[in-house]
Amino acid sequence: MSRSVAPTSRIALFRRANPALLCWAGLFAVALAVFATASVLRLGDLSPRFSESFLAYGLLPRGAFALLAGAALGLSGALLQRVLRNPAADASTLGIGSGAQLALGAATLFFPALLAEGRFLVAFLGGSGALLVVLALARLREYDPVTTVLCGLVVSLVCGALSATLILYGGDYMLSLHLWGGGTISQSGWRDSSLLFGALIAAILAALLLSRPLTLLGLSDESARGLGAGVGLVRLSVIAIATGLAATVTAAVGIIGFIGLMAANLARLSGARTVNAQLLAAPLMGAVLLFATDAAVLLFETLTTTSLATGAVTALLGGPLLLWLLPRLAHRAGPALSVPVRDIAHRRLALALLLAAIPAAFVLSLVLKPAMDGILLDLAAIEALSPLRWPRLLAGASAGAMLALAGTLLQRLTGNPVASPEVLGISSGAGLGLAVLLLFAPFAGTGPAFAATFAGSLLSLAAILVFARAAGLGPERLLLGGIAVASLAGAGVTLVMARGGPEASRLLDWMSGSTARVGPGLALAEAAILLVLLPLALLAHRWLSLLALGTPTARGLGLSPERAGSALITLAAVLTAAATLAVGPLSFVGLMAPHLARVAGFRRPADQLLAAPLIGALLMIVTDTAARSLAFPYQLPTGLFAALLGGPYLVVMISRQRR
Amino acid sequence: MSPRKKPAGSPPPADLFAIEALHHRVDGRVVLDVPQLRLRTGDVTGLIGPNGSGKSTMVRFIARQALPDTGRILFDGCKIAEFKGRDLARRLAYLPQTPPTTDGMTTRELVGLGRYPWHGALGRPGPADRAAIDRAIALTETGDFANRPVDHLSGGERQRVWLAMLIAQEARCLVLDEPTSALDVAHQAAMLHLVRRLSHELGLSVIIVLHDINMAARICDRLVALRGGRIVADGPADAIMQSETLQAIYGIPMGILRQPETGAPIGYVA
Numbered sequence: 001m002s003r004s005v006a007p008t009s010r011i012a013l014f015r016r017a018n019p020a021l022l023c024w025a026g027l028f029a030v031a032l033a034v035f036a037t038a039s040v041l042r043l044g045d046l047s048p049r050f051s052e053s054f055l056a057y058g059l060l061p062r063g064a065f066a067l068l069a070g071a072a073l074g075l076s077g078a079l080l081q082r083v084l085r086n087p088a089a090d091a092s093t094l095g096i097g098s099g100a101q102l103a104l105g106a107a108t109l110f111f112p113a114l115l116a117e118g119r120f121l122v123a124f125l126g127g128s129g130a131l132l133v134v135l136a137l138a139r140l141r142e143y144d145p146v147t148t149v150l151c152g153l154v155v156s157l158v159c160g161a162l163s164a165t166l167i168l169y170g171g172d173y174m175l176s177l178h179l180w181g182g183g184t185i186s187q188s189g190w191r192d193s194s195l196l197f198g199a200l201i202a203a204i205l206a207a208l209l210l211s212r213p214l215t216l217l218g219l220s221d222e223s224a225r226g227l228g229a230g231v232g233l234v235r236l237s238v239i240a241i242a243t244g245l246a247a248t249v250t251a252a253v254g255i256i257g258f259i260g261l262m263a264a265n266l267a268r269l270s271g272a273r274t275v276n277a278q279l280l281a282a283p284l285m286g287a288v289l290l291f292a293t294d295a296a297v298l299l300f301e302t303l304t305t306t307s308l309a310t311g312a313v314t315a316l317l318g319g320p321l322l323l324w325l326l327p328r329l330a331h332r333a334g335p336a337l338s339v340p341v342r343d344i345a346h347r348r349l350a351l352a353l354l355l356a357a358i359p360a361a362f363v364l365s366l367v368l369k370p371a372m373d374g375i376l377l378d379l380a381a382i383e384a385l386s387p388l389r390w391p392r393l394l395a396g397a398s399a400g401a402m403l404a405l406a407g408t409l410l411q412r413l414t415g416n417p418v419a420s421p422e423v424l425g426i427s428s429g430a431g432l433g434l435a436v437l438l439l440f441a442p443f444a445g446t447g448p449a450f451a452a453t454f455a456g457s458l459l460s461l462a463a464i465l466v467f468a469r470a471a472g473l474g475p476e477r478l479l480l481g482g483i484a485v486a487s488l489a490g491a492g493v494t495l496v497m498a499r500g501g502p503e504a505s506r507l508l509d510w511m512s513g514s515t516a517r518v519g520p521g522l523a524l525a526e527a528a529i530l531l532v533l534l535p536l537a538l539l540a541h542r543w544l545s546l547l548a549l550g551t552p553t554a555r556g557l558g559l560s561p562e563r564a565g566s567a568l569i570t571l572a573a574v575l576t577a578a579a580t581l582a583v584g585p586l587s588f589v590g591l592m593a594p595h596l597a598r599v600a601g602f603r604r605p606a607d608q609l610l611a612a613p614l615i616g617a618l619l620m621i622v623t624d625t626a627a628r629s630l631a632f633p634y635q636l637p638t639g640l641f642a643a644l645l646g647g648p649y650l651v652v653m654i655s656r657q658r659r
Numbered sequence: 660m661s662p663r664k665k666p667a668g669s670p671p672p673a674d675l676f677a678i679e680a681l682h683h684r685v686d687g688r689v690v691l692d693v694p695q696l697r698l699r700t701g702d703v704t705g706l707i708g709p710n711g712s713g714k715s716t717m718v719r720f721i722a723r724q725a726l727p728d729t730g731r732i733l734f735d736g737c738k739i740a741e742f743k744g745r746d747l748a749r750r751l752a753y754l755p756q757t758p759p760t761t762d763g764m765t766t767r768e769l770v771g772l773g774r775y776p777w778h779g780a781l782g783r784p785g786p787a788d789r790a791a792i793d794r795a796i797a798l799t800e801t802g803d804f805a806n807r808p809v810d811h812l813s814g815g816e817r818q819r820v821w822l823a824m825l826i827a828q829e830a831r832c833l834v835l836d837e838p839t840s841a842l843d844v845a846h847q848a849a850m851l852h853l854v855r856r857l858s859h860e861l862g863l864s865v866i867i868v869l870h871d872i873n874m875a876a877r878i879c880d881r882l883v884a885l886r887g888g889r890i891v892a893d894g895p896a897d898a899i900m901q902s903e904t905l906q907a908i909y910g911i912p913m914g915i916l917r918q919p920e921t922g923a924p925i926g927y928v929a
Binding site: 543550552555556 | 744
């Protein structure tokens with residue numbers, strides 16, 4: 001925030017010859033020039049008649065829409081950041097975009113008629129639903145910025161998993177819909193632009209009316225209430241406006257990542273200090289940002305005759321900003337989300353039973369009939385099916401145990417039960433590795449694919465560690481690095497996905513976590529890695545107890561929180577990378593298993609570190625069996641099937657916390 | 660039980676702390692400038708001063724929670740920065756100003772964490788560890804709720820449990836950062852008398868940050884007063900409890916009363 005701004009001027013940004021303002025004007029001029037050049041190049045080859053209508057109904061609406069969508073997202077971001085007192089809030093970091101996209105996908109598949117009539121309403125409902133879940137989770141920590149972003153990421157991932165399921169279920173038709181979801185701002189007429197224009201004007205007016213209570217909300221709820229502002233109502237209406245804007249954009253062109261995040265933060269950095277100044281500057285800057293990005297994309301597309309999703313490009317631009325911003329967030333060390341404090345009565349017996357249940361479930365799964373309607377009594381049939389079944393069962397169980405261990409480590413380290421291996425960015429990095437490979441070799445075999453995913457995981461792990469070291473280490477910082485890497489890598493994957501073609505369906509297949517192609521070699525390797533890493537994790541239980549008491553106490557007792565934290569996070573990352581190879585990037589076993597272990601009463605770290613992997617392995621055996629049998633003769637992808645359990649589990653978790 | 664009494668007759672080996680040319684800035688502002696300070700082994704030393712005087716920063720350096728920009732801090736005759744983490748924790752136990760939530764841990768489990776510097780991440784807790792835990796619980800009279808979750812205890816009980824953890828650490832020096840800030844008067848007095856008693860019974864050195872000048876005067880052998888990052892007064896409680904000295908520390912006119920029974924000085928705002 002600039003110190004030179006006089007405290008008395010209300011809209012200081014526009015009172016003075018602000019150098020930042022000149023920069024923005026310059027950027028806009030350059031973007032206009034780029035847009036014009038690209039348009040001229042595009043139109044050059046076309047026949048005069050067609051070029052005229054392409055200009056009027058294709059290019060001009062696209063430019064206008066980019067400006068309007070940027071402004072809408074900028075305003076939405078500024079409102080959300082203000083009302084949540086969280087400079088990392090944005091339609092994409094809070095899950096609004098993913099929620100809207102999921103709702104649109106579901107409506108396309110199940111209620112196509114609804115879509116024709118009210119696609120904006122559908123998007124709004126989906127977006128606000130996702131936001132509600134995020135806020136309900138974050139409320140338990142008093143909307144602590146870091147926790148809120150973390151919850152937003154998890155909810156986005158769950159929504160993404162559900163969307164992917166819909167795509168797999170709906171086939172090619174849905175895949176092309178998903179490509180649209182990458183945020184390609186091509187327009188065919190003025191309908192979307194005029195609609196968005198109306199929504200934007202209404203939202204700006206409403207926001208200006210609310211600007212004074214919004215100023216009070218910038219303090220704290222207590223002080224705002226003390227000054228007579230109706231905190232709940234103001235917050236609700238502001239959030240509704242912001243969600244409406246973001247959902248309208250998503251309904252028209254899909255997810256445009258991080259524009260709101262960038263616009264609102266850049267507005268503050270350019271000297272917009274008061275609420276009013278921010279509410280005016282953020283939309284303007286959002287408009288310029290998105291227009292400039294889209295103009296560059298248009299020029300690139302014209303020159304190379306490929307297609308790029310503008311929304312993913314903005315996410316790639318915004319990712320580094322998030323990287324810069326996250327360590328600077330004020331972290332309110334709120335109370336750890338408490339899980340019922342109770343001890344299981346017969347701890348050793350329960351652990352023994354869990355341990356015994358695994359081989360039992362394994363054998364049972366081996367001898368079940370293909371459609372789960374009885375047990376194979378024929379020894380020959382068992383012998384024939386076993387080689388197909390045991391590798392994926394063993395790989396799944398080992399991966400489940402490893403994810404559960406990684407989840408336990410992360411949840412204990414951060415005192416946050418929403419932390420799961422998925423948010424570390426390791427799996428997204430693996431996806432990016434595969435995406436890059438497929439970009440150059442769309443038909444690469446299984447071996448190179450594994451190599452690429454593993455290289456991607458290692459690279460993202462390195463990125464997290466480098467980032468965290470720069471930001472001062474500590475488990476919280478490491479987690480933030482993970483969130484940023486996850487966002488960046490996710491944007492990269494979307495960019496490759498949105499190109500369509502064979503690489504898109506290959507990526508989708510991997511993301512869905514199909515275990516059908518796991519061979520004996522990989523299965524044995526997974527089991528071996530588990531056997532090596534499990535003891536290491538168990539040895540860490542005392543560190544976990546100490547770290548839970550906070551940095552000063554841990555240090556006072558002679559433990560270096562930085563060193564122990566990095567060691568444990570590295571262990572969690574390696575566990576995740578290994579598991580991802582077998583069951584794909586999304587399963588949320590690492591979220592559920594540690595939690596189930598705690599709820600069951602395995603409260604102490606040592607017990608939880610034993611119980612969670614057992615539960616994780618068991619979960620995966622059951623899931624894998626169900627995934628191969630429920631839709632027999634078709635096979636559901638195991639990873640996605642497990643992730644489908646994770647979504648509802650989050651909701652159940654919230655309702656349990658509410659007591 | 661290991662011998663805990665001070666060896667009678669023999670003088671203490673050296674200063675507990677010897678601080679020289681300590682200088683620390685935050686955002687260009689000097690928060691601490693201490694040319695020299697020596698703290699004696701066996702004393703209960705109170706750090707006092709108004710808000711923003713640097714006493715919390717000072718105590719964080721003393722407990723090596725942070726390192727100063729420049730300056731030398733010798734603890735037990737060695738540079739404090741050069742101690743290994745667990746080695747320092749065996750000699751110095753630290754209670755931060757706001758103890759964290761304890762994640763469902765029971766009293767006994769939390770006190771048991773005080774043994775970490777001795778057995779480390781992998782070592783098996785032995786009879787000596789169990790004895791130390793039992794003794795710490797007995798000394799702080801926390802046995803009644805040994806198996807209850809710490810989060811469910813009252814504020815005064817919880818502070819005693821944390822003190823028990825520090826005792827179980829078997830360090831010869833306790834560093835406490837405002838251990839009474841969240842307690843009512845009765846519990847403040849009880850807590851500080853417990854600290855005082857433990858210091859005498861076990862021969863511990865205590866460095867304690869206190870807000871309340873009268874409480875500090877009652878339990879400390881020596882008071883070190885900071886203001887604006889500098890030491891403005893240093894001496895036994897009687898020497899500090901003078902109206903001119905208090906005025907120099909807090910920057911407002913203050914007077915001294917005598918407690919009717921004991922004659923102990925009580926500072927008040929004039």
